[in-house]
Amino acid sequence: MSQIDNERHQKRQQKLKMQVDERIRQAQQERGLLIVLTGNGKGKSTSGFGTIARAVGHGQKAAVVQFIKGNWECGERDLLSMHGVKFAVMATGFTWETQNKEADQASAQTIWQQAKQMLADPSIDVVLLDELTYMISYHYLDLNEVITAIEQRPESMSVIITGRGAHRRLIDMADTVSEIQSRKHAFDNGLKARKGIDW
Template sequence: MSDRDTRHKQSMQKLKAHVDKKVAKAQEQRGLLLVFTGNGKGKTTAAWGTVTRALGYGYKVGVVQFIKGLWECGERERLIDDANLDVQIMATGFTWDTQNRDTDTAACLAVWHEAKRMLADSSVYLVVLDEITYMLKFGYLDIVTVKQALQNRPAEQTVIVTGRNAHRELIDMADTVTEMQEVRHAFNHGVQARRGIDY
């Protein structure tokens, strides 16, 4: 065996020992709070990927879309017929299009009512609150109300929160926080969002 092969084997043995130790230490079983935030592309896509994973195991999943509900969504179109999937959408679409605070607040509160129902249902394994960060930022929902619902949810239920500028208190209470960072985005260079790729 060459020196390079020997060094590689030793390195992999150390890595395996490190990973095995972490796996052995992870004993707690419970639902998680995941936050996908940042200014980069892929937060909602990552959430839908997890939805697909959970549905693949036969779990019940709830998705609440606070911003993009009226927009086409390839993942939603593909999965909507799954009996284990419950999707609720905010009926106003993009808030920057409506430009009506009262209408947007009412629409947000209506769909939040559905979100609270999901968050209280122990049979729902995964709940996605897609783009809820904007609802907090614009003041349509208050952080105390959202935190209360998250803290009181069933112990086995996982929740994914998506959106830019996640509230600091959501980040503080999360088990896992992933920040998507934009390095370059085609849209900023005049390229239209592409069906089947961006939505």
């Protein structure tokens, strides 16, 4: 790299640093966040669990509610529960497996009561509501009740919601929304889900 190119690069980086520093200076509000991870791509729950692991790594208290998950092995649950993360699991599996709407609704309501307790607990720093979006789109949970519980949580608590088709009202109230899109998926090409990668 020539001296002129190096100087130009340095000037661009200095300008960028000034812009970033100014944004950091202005971002002084501190409170818990509402994060929505949605879209039809792989990695929403994985991202949510990554944030839970990060919080635990910083000595924070975390809790996880798993909607639509069964009793099968879950690497994240196995690991994080050993580090004090409280789990509430709906344990009915996917709706196409149970094929019983009434039973699924009852299970959703039962697990939602545990979720509400977590959302009201001031000792918890972050709560992951994994696959919550399906409970709303299937009308297993009342959207207004979910929103109220999230709005009334302790100010310092962060909440992460995962799942496809997040309701517009959840997206509107969220601080951060990431939409994960699918370009390719191994399953579509006949590849089995892999332990440690997919579950």
